[in-house]
Amino acid sequence: FIINLASLIMYIDVLRTSSAISALSVNPIAKRALVTFKNGSIYEYKNVSTIACTNVLLNPSISLGKWVNENCIHSDRAILTWSYKNGEQYKYNEPQLPAIV
Numbered sequence: 001f002i003i004n005l006a007s008l009i010m011y012i013d014v015l016r017t018s019s020a021i022s023a024l025s026v027n028p029i030a031k032r033a034l035v036t037f038k039n040g041s042i043y044e045y046k047n048v049s050t051i052a053c054t055n056v057l058l059n060p061s062i063s064l065g066k067w068v069n070e071n072c073i074h075s076d077r078a079i080l081t082w083s084y085k086n087g088e089q090y091k092y093n094e095p096q097l098p099a100i101v
Contacts, residue, residue, distance in 0.1 A: 014056055018064035028053035033078070035068050041085035045072040 011025035023036040052071040
């Protein structure tokens with residue numbers, strides 16, 4: 001019996017309006033963000049700052065578009081894990097180091 005912990009990730013919705021973002025959900029503990037743009041594209045990022053996730057939940061004056069740009073799209077630490085756009089899902093794998101024999 002194996003449990004896939006990645007499938008158990010729960011998100012908290014950030015309840016705010018934006019001109020570009022349709023929905024933003026975050027999980028500060030798992031360091032993940034789920035971004036839905038108004039054009040229907042959906043992106044999931046991992047390794048998003050816990051502080052940034054908590055801050056966007058607690059601070060209603062933060063712009064969602066600016067937050068996504070700074071903490072997901074143009075972040076040095078966040079990693080795009082998958083996206084859904086144009087009716088297709090894309091998965092992104094981290095580079096794997098070659099096995100040492």
